[in-house]
Amino acid sequence: MDCQEKLEVPVYTDVDRETFLRDIYPLRRPVVLKRVPLGPCVRAWTVSYLAEKGGDREVKVHVSPEPRMDFLHKNFVYRTLPFDKFIQRAAEAKHSDFFISQDESYYLRSLGEDVRKEPADLRKQFPELAEDFYIPQFFEPEQFFSSVFRISSPGLQLWTHYDVMDNLLAQVTGRKRVVLYSPKDALHLYLTGDKSEVLDIDTPDLQRYPEFVKACRYECVLEPGDLLFIPALWFHNTLALQFGVGVNVFWKHLPPESYDKKDPYGNKDPVAATRALQALERTLGILEELPPEYRDFYARRMVSRIQSRAYIRQPMEAAQENLDTA
Amino acid sequence: MDCQEKLEVPVYTDVDRETFLRDIYPLRRPVVLKRVPLGPCVRAWTVSYLAEKGGDREVKVHVSPEPRMDFLHKNFVYRTLPFDKFIQRAAEAKHSDFFISQDESYYLRSLGEDVRKEPADLRKQFPELAEDFYIPQFFEPEQFFSSVFRISSPGLQLWTHYDVMDNLLAQVTGRKRVVLYSPKDALHLYLTGDKSEVLDIDTPDLQRYPEFVKACRYECVLEPGDLLFIPALWFHNTLALQFGVGVNVFWKHLPPESYDKKDPYGNKDPVAATRALQALERTLGILEELPPEYRDFYARRMVSRIQSRAYIRQPMEAAQENLDTA
Numbered sequence: 001m002d003c004q005e006k007l008e009v010p011v012y013t014d015v016d017r018e019t020f021l022r023d024i025y026p027l028r029r030p031v032v033l034k035r036v037p038l039g040p041c042v043r044a045w046t047v048s049y050l051a052e053k054g055g056d057r058e059v060k061v062h063v064s065p066e067p068r069m070d071f072l073h074k075n076f077v078y079r080t081l082p083f084d085k086f087i088q089r090a091a092e093a094k095h096s097d098f099f100i101s102q103d104e105s106y107y108l109r110s111l112g113e114d115v116r117k118e119p120a121d122l123r124k125q126f127p128e129l130a131e132d133f134y135i136p137q138f139f140e141p142e143q144f145f146s147s148v149f150r151i152s153s154p155g156l157q158l159w160t161h162y163d164v165m166d167n168l169l170a171q172v173t174g175r176k177r178v179v180l181y182s183p184k185d186a187l188h189l190y191l192t193g194d195k196s197e198v199l200d201i202d203t204p205d206l207q208r209y210p211e212f213v214k215a216c217r218y219e220c221v222l223e224p225g226d227l228l229f230i231p232a233l234w235f236h237n238t239l240a241l242q243f244g245v246g247v248n249v250f251w252k253h254l255p256p257e258s259y260d261k262k263d264p265y266g267n268k269d270p271v272a273a274t275r276a277l278q279a280l281e282r283t284l285g286i287l288e289e290l291p292p293e294y295r296d297f298y299a300r301r302m303v304s305r306i307q308s309r310a311y312i313r314q315p316m317e318a319a320q321e322n323l324d325t326a
Numbered sequence: 327m328d329c330q331e332k333l334e335v336p337v338y339t340d341v342d343r344e345t346f347l348r349d350i351y352p353l354r355r356p357v358v359l360k361r362v363p364l365g366p367c368v369r370a371w372t373v374s375y376l377a378e379k380g381g382d383r384e385v386k387v388h389v390s391p392e393p394r395m396d397f398l399h400k401n402f403v404y405r406t407l408p409f410d411k412f413i414q415r416a417a418e419a420k421h422s423d424f425f426i427s428q429d430e431s432y433y434l435r436s437l438g439e440d441v442r443k444e445p446a447d448l449r450k451q452f453p454e455l456a457e458d459f460y461i462p463q464f465f466e467p468e469q470f471f472s473s474v475f476r477i478s479s480p481g482l483q484l485w486t487h488y489d490v491m492d493n494l495l496a497q498v499t500g501r502k503r504v505v506l507y508s509p510k511d512a513l514h515l516y517l518t519g520d521k522s523e524v525l526d527i528d529t530p531d532l533q534r535y536p537e538f539v540k541a542c543r544y545e546c547v548l549e550p551g552d553l554l555f556i557p558a559l560w561f562h563n564t565l566a567l568q569f570g571v572g573v574n575v576f577w578k579h580l581p582p583e584s585y586d587k588k589d590p591y592g593n594k595d596p597v598a599a600t601r602a603l604q605a606l607e608r609t610l611g612i613l614e615e616l617p618p619e620y621r622d623f624y625a626r627r628m629v630s631r632i633q634s635r636a637y638i639r640q641p642m643e644a645a646q647e648n649l650d651t652a
Contacts, residue, residue: 028619183619186626233623254617272615273624279612280628283605284635289598291580292638293354293509297559298599299636300512302606303629307513309610310625312618 004213009180009220009228020138020229030180030234032220033227039134041172042225045245047091051084053128059083060115062107065100067155069107070199072192076107083126090153091243105156110149112264119146119264122247133247136168136227143251145266150238150246160189160196160237164259165250165266167230171222174244180218183233188215194267201237330539335506335546335554346464346555356506356560358546359553365460367498368551371571373417377410379454385409386441388433391426393481395433396525398518402433409452416479417569431482436475438590445472445590448573459573462494462553469577471592476564476572486515486522486563490585491576491592493556497548500570506544509559514541520593527563 013034015024024031062069064076079099081089089095090106098104110125112118122130126149135147145165152158154174160181169178179201181189188211190197198209206213221241222228230236232253250266252259260268269277283302287295339360341350350357388395390402405425407415415421416432424430436451438444448456452475461473471491478484480500486507495504505527507515514537516523524535532539547567548554556562558579576592578585586594595603609628613621 183623184626186623187630191627191630233620254620258616269624270616270620272612273620273627276609276612276624277628277631279605279609280631283602283609284632286598286602286605287636290584290596294559294580294596294599295636296638297509297512298595298602299632300510301517301599302603302636303632304513304517305603305606306610306625306629306632310613310621310628312622 005216007216007218009178009218011220017138024229025138028231029182030218030220030231030236031229032222033229034223035225036136036170036227037134038136038170038172038225038227039132041129041132041245041247044132045129045173047087047243050129050245051087054083054087054126055128056082056084057125059086059108059110061086062109063099064105064107064156065103067105067153068157068199069105069159071159071161071195072197087151090151093154105153106151107153107156107158108149108151112146115264117262117264119250119266120148122147122149133170133172135249136170138168139166139251142256143253145250145252146264147247147249150248152240152244154240154243157239158237159199160201160235161194161267162233162235163194163230163250163265163267164232164263164270166232166253167228167248167250169222169228169230169246169248171224171226171228172245172247173224174240174242174246175224176222176244176246177239177241178220178222178228178230179237179239180220180230181215181235182218183235185215185235188212189235194269196235196237331542333542333544335504335544337546343464350555351464354557355508356544356546356557356562357555358548359555360549361551362462362496362553363460364462364496364498364551364553365458367455367458367571367573370458371455371499373413373569376455376571377413379458380409380413380452381454382408382410383451385412385434385436387412388435389425390431390433390482391429393431393479394483394525395431395485397485397487397521398523413477416477419480431479432477433479433482433484434475434477438472441590443588443590445576445592446474448473448475459496459498461575462496464494465492465577468582469579471576471578472590473573473575476574478566478570480566480569483565484563485525486527486561487520487593488559488561489520489556489576489591489593490558490589490596492558492579493554493574493576495548495554495556495572495574497550497552497554498571498573499550500566500568500572501550502548502570502572503565503567504546504548504554504556505563505565506546506556507541507561508544509561511541511561514538515561520595522561522563 009030009032011032015033058080060078060080062076063079066075069076094102110120112120190209198204198212204212254270258270260271287298335356335358337358341359384406386404386406388402389405392401395402421428436446438446516535524530524538530538580596584596586597613624
């Protein structure tokens, strides 16, 4: 991993809504925001308080024998627990009660009432705890999509993926390392859908994933009370350095009709993108009428066409063109 | 141009049909074939003989003030001349009769009777000269598509392009340098349709065409009597080192129904490829419903999908996969 460029996510302190919207948001790049008021949760959310106030409402959680969860090869199971029990188990390193093993890891991504239709909203699922958490008011209320608990065992690592909504990830308690990759690095991440096949981002198998070194790694460590802005489409990989509670709030960035209406998770591609990807499958179906060497060639011509018509040109290229036409 | 890899086109001598079809043709790579019997043309086709036997039949020729013709920016004009007059002008360095200037360059690519419908066939357009040229019998007669005169002034350079037919290019008289690029280098050649934008392949503008260095350059110098096999889709750029007469014979490689029926030149993409490229345009039209950063991202996801579904994997990658699954 000699070659992967590493950058720190910029950190801003005491940013207000106006500054955020004027100076930060338009850049569409991740930033860590310190001292954004998140409410009493930052001090109040101890294990016992969470268990008490969250109550015994049932939650569906990821349970994994290994702390590095692998969605593509499903190395974890889903189990249901009362919230208070889950909190206790996630906060402890070794379990006397367990599903798989005494050192299994837990991860909760909270869901809506009707998990297939309704996005998560802490105010509905956990009203007493939600009172403690002030949703950062950087966006318009109608842009709100969902608010989601992200609670995990120490050491738990979530696969690299992207979401289609803008994301304000509040790290209420515990420390969390977050590694991010730009949407421009999509080709270097070995994607299956919205997820990267490269699970071990710290010591990746470069024989298998040689392009991965070309991806630029953005990294930050969130301290309790920090807020991370993850723009839509930015890939992120989280690693809980301690037991911790996060709340992430998803916000619509595109006009509301752009989004898939059946998407409680906020990770289905915008409808136009889905249609384009489906149209591409049909296009590739046509190419299959040709023998492999012709298919390969016209696939390359298609790539060349996509690059020239749909890629945002790098500023250097654009500048060069300006020079040329001056 | 420090980095462009350069390879010589392999040269074979006294190859017969059987050897060609067994050892050479399946590789789908260019080769120079020496001592393939081309008939009396090799000795007979002097300027005066060509003028006499070709007669005063009118031919449409490219006339260019510069020897390096540029199709994309059209630095040449089409003019009509009697064949015998054209031969005399193409063979001389300075002209007393000219269209543009006394050192203008000429290039003939002969055409069929009905230029928009019928492929060129020397036996029909130049029956007396055609008798002198033996069409190499490497393929089945029904694969024959066209036979074309390529006659040019000394110094004339033809832009880099590909054709969709297999090509046996017989250099009957004069010497010609041919530079070729693999279809796999399509992305490094800055294509507009079937033509490369990079005109000056010897001292290219790498600020403008930085990817061009990644293309591997195959080169050969054809001596009178040499035959060059150019597989369909291989890019080629010709430079007449002397006044010379070439005949190229195009042959169908794909099943006949694969080709565009309205293609007298043999350079229209196979029908499935054209349909795929058109379907891609519609796909890109859908992507335009998204803002630029989303369009860029989903364009990259499309490229990733095309690469994994339609590219022929490199032997190394395939070998790696075999290791992985072993």
